[in-house]
Amino acid sequence: xVVVGALAFMARxxxxxxxxxxxxxxxxxxxxxxxxxxxxxxxxGTRDPGHPAGPEPWVLCRHPAGRGSRHPPVTIxxxxxxxxxxxxxxxxxxxxxHSRYWGERDLRSLHVLALVQEFGPTCLVARAAxxxxxxxxxxxxxxxxxxxxxxxxxDDARGTGLGRRLYTAFAEAAEGLGAQRLKAITSxxxxxxxxxxxxxxxxxxxxxxxxxxxxxxxxxxxxLPLVLP
Numbered sequence: 001x002v003v004v005g006a007l008a009f010m011a012r013x014x015x016x017x018x019x020x021x022x023x024x025x026x027x028x029x030x031x032x033x034x035x036x037x038x039x040x041x042x043x044x045g046t047r048d049p050g051h052p053a054g055p056e057p058w059v060l061c062r063h064p065a066g067r068g069s070r071h072p073p074v075t076i077x078x079x080x081x082x083x084x085x086x087x088x089x090x091x092x093x094x095x096x097x098h099s100r101y102w103g104e105r106d107l108r109s110l111h112v113l114a115l116v117q118e119f120g121p122t123c124l125v126a127r128a129a130x131x132x133x134x135x136x137x138x139x140x141x142x143x144x145x146x147x148x149x150x151x152x153x154x155d156d157a158r159g160t161g162l163g164r165r166l167y168t169a170f171a172e173a174a175e176g177l178g179a180q181r182l183k184a185i186t187s188x189x190x191x192x193x194x195x196x197x198x199x200x201x202x203x204x205x206x207x208x209x210x211x212x213x214x215x216x217x218x219x220x221x222x223x224l225p226l227v228l229p
Contacts, residue, residue, distance in 0.1 A: 081162075082126070083126050083169045084124065084125065084127060085120045085121060085124060085125075086124060086125045088117065090125045090127075091116045093132060094111065097131070097132070097154070100155050100156075101153070101155070102152060103155075110150060115137050116137065119138070119139040121173045121177060122139050122140060122170060122174055122177070123135075123136070123138065123139075124136050126153075126162055126165070133156075134152060134153035134163065135150070135152060135166070136148060136167070136169070137150045138150075138174070140179045144181065145183050146170065146174025146179035146181070146182045148167075148183070148184040151167070151184075164200070164228065168228065171226035174224070175225055175226075180223065180224055181221060182202070182221070182226065183220060184202070184219075184220045185210065186217065186220075188216050193218070194218055197220045200222070200228065201222050201228075202221060203221050204219070205218070205219055206218055206219075
């Protein structure tokens, strides 16, 4: 699999390190069909700085049926944003709006519909009334690694902490499917992505010839669960 574009979004997205809810308080979801039966109710001490004081404005939950998908979606309710499993229509919409996520870089060849069709629980979109604000495509390998292939936020959703929320949702979905660790890659020159992953607790190292002769990549690893400050 060609993965040179995975996580390269950080060079353009300028995702900030806003706080996301901690997993101390959990409410089980009896309707869940994903192996991990948990829903997360965030701690009051981890409120997103963009929201005023008061009851927590979002919660991770799972639903028994997706929007046109055969996979159970993973959803984060954040005022007008939901993070849920992607479907084929979402995939084609993302390609149509490709430049809003990736700017002048053409990474359409890295977008593979089969990922959405076969790995729905770990291919997620951040949906709002104005469209898809961000997405993450990945899967769980047979050895229990949750691999992030692509992640991006739309040009008008940057600096909101959405990238961290997408990562949190992916990590929970992957863990529910048996993943014990996370992995991602980016180019060695993508200093923004490297800093972002380190802020999430990833170890980063350069692997020579990872993407072919003379093409080193920065490779990120960290164990699950993903608990953010």
